[in-house]
Amino acid sequence: MTDIATMPQPVSFGRRLKRFMADRPLIPLIILLIVLVAILQVLRPGIVNERWIANTAKFAIPLAILAGCQTMTMLTGGIDLSVGTVATMSAFIMATQIVNQDPAVAFLLAMLPAVLIGLVNGIGVGVFLVHPLIMTLGTSLIGTGFLQVYQRTVIASGARIPDFLNWLGTGLTYGFPNALFLFVPVAVLIVFMLNRTGFGRLLYAVGDNERAARLSGVRYWQVITALYVLSSLLAGITGLLYIGLIKAPSLSLAEPLVLPSVAAAVIGGTSIFGGRGGYTGTIVGALILTVLTTLLTILQMPEGGRRILFGFIVLFVTAAYLRIIEDR
């Protein structure tokens, strides 16, 4: 009986295709990625080879981890704009402290500002209910200021990139970038956390309906504080990876990654209003952005034109993608 009632009317191919994609939001993203790579190959025959892929992965990984921070915070309806500063701080401190300190001590010192900034973000957003945009922007500025003060104290001693980070950032093992040794476990952990742990469930629930979560006994501030500390820790680790890749400690090292990390999460289908999204889409989003950057570089456009085009493409892709997956 119900079969008759719900018997689908003949639907057009286009509609069925949309339905199909709506149920599997990852597929249109992967198709887009492949199309971009194909365009690249057409424009520069032979460019897509093993080396290029490894190189793309190397640059996509730091972006993808920072975009993971954005994915998690965006699921609760938040955002973390301090990830760039946190990554820069931990990278800079690591590079300068390694000169005189034991590597383990240098590492702990490098992660200290990450934990502190995460804690302040979390308490500000979770307890004092400051808007995440303002809160993380504020701590980001404060962190940058501290870093400038800190820089004066270490000018004499100089900086060095630890060999291990060099190896992790740029090294290859059997053609695979070593950064994957860091990224694969991190990605698996994030995906597992979001789907199969109580904490992950709460991120979605808090972002979807904070009041419902509260009535179910969820203490908002606990979830939010833990979330922003976790996000900051990930950003700090990304900073260490990134310094191994870029090899030039500066006071604005990871800053250019902040807005692309937000874009990658949005392109990957995570709603900035919270409650909807996931990390696998974000990873593909980060890859898309990285390939897109290569593509625009190859076109040999002036920097200004490249940025304009980049912005338009991000807007267009996001709008089109949301139209596809939100077909209900």
Place this chain on the structure above:
Amino acid sequence: MTTNPLPQSPLLDATGVAKNYGAVAALRNASLSVLPGEVHALMGANGAGKSTLVKILTGAIKADAGRILIRGQQLDVRSPAAARRAGLLPVYQEPSLIPDLDVLSNLRLTGTPVEPFRAWVRELGIPDLDIRETARHIPLAILRVLDLARALAVEPDVLLLDEMTAALPANLAEKVLAVVRRQGEAGRSVIFISHRFVEISALCDRATVLRDGATVGVVDIEPGIEERIVEMMLGTRIEKTRVAARAANEAAVAGGGRPRLSVRNLQLGTKLNDVSFDLANGEVAGVFALEGQGQDELFAALAGSIRPTGGSIDVDGAPVKFSHPSDAIQAGIAYVPGDRAEALAMQRSVRENIALPFSAAARKWGPIRMRREQVVVSSAIGRLQIDTRAQGEVQRLSGGNQQKVTIARWIAANARTILCFDATRGIDVGTKQEIYKLLRELAGQGKSVLFYTSEMEEVQRVCDRVIVIFGGRVVDTFPVEEADEAALMRAAYGLPRGARADVGILAEVKPGSSAEAAS
């Protein structure tokens, strides 16, 4: 009481007003006629159509049918501004000053003359108002008085007051009533909506009674009239009263022993006053009240959402202080709100919604044991017979199924006490029946349920006992056998049980105000 020798023509005369929302008739045939200089009560039980009629009169919504005459002229009140120009001004229950502006800016916004406003504010018993104070920082009771003063300052012909004295402390309420009374003497009319017979007797000349969207009577206010008004509000429903037989009932009462939940002298601002009752194991206790009598606050306090200002709550004999819903849940007390949107993460699956409380505590943030969760969740789904064809997102379920999910959550969590707040509001009859049955079963297993309802017949269907709240106080408690609809309605309006018509509550009004009422 108004003994007008010559028939006056009414100031406001509405006849045959009807309004449909889709298939639902909110108003079928309402009429209201207000004479000049009269204070006229508008009465009716929950859902009788009072607020719809008020909204139509003040231009907030448009009637489907009917005629509204003001001073004998046909009027098409299309907007609140048009109603205002016609001399009809409402004061609603919700304060209407814009919170972020100071009082003066609020006055300018509506073009209210300042000096008359100040005079009225003083008259209403607030001598020291700072007109530069931001509305947000003014207490609710004062805000309501300011709303009234603002309306009075423009000297409307017809003033419409919706539960004006609710949330007012006694001294302010008295001033307000005196001022309203004098409006009538000055030849202006007041439409007075209230659930309180004491006020109505002290103030009003006549009352119009609504039932099921139609005007069923217009009466003069005189001692003993309240029984007749209650009868009119109930209509023929008095006859069909019967007591439902329930097998689970006896077993439930036999539970005995220490009460599961014991509330003593609970106080919450002006909303709850000295509320005391017990909830036994294996009992479904009903709470019946008209809208806004403090039941929301009572449930919120028991659920840990707000902190009471006084009194005590004991669970299994031990005193508790809830500072967060998780404290109440820890004590086995679960709250099911009437508004499903308040309880559900709409974009998440049925399973995640049901399992939500499992992950709430920080020590349970780790990996979920998926198989065990699946078993618990599907048993709760089975118990409530939730249609899970669209379980991917709760928002795709029907209203009834959504409501079942909110209850299933606490069945899965094995909560010992469930606070059900109008949980059957707006869902289909079949689902309602299933929920009643489930609540009875829970009681049969020794669990306890506190069941607030705004529908009288539900009391008979599910409850062992009913607690009636009026004006923030428990006014009566009766076993379900005695809780016929007439008795409930009387109690809900604060009328003492067994009061005879000739010694009704109107006879007890203190001499001063009854003299005023008689004038």
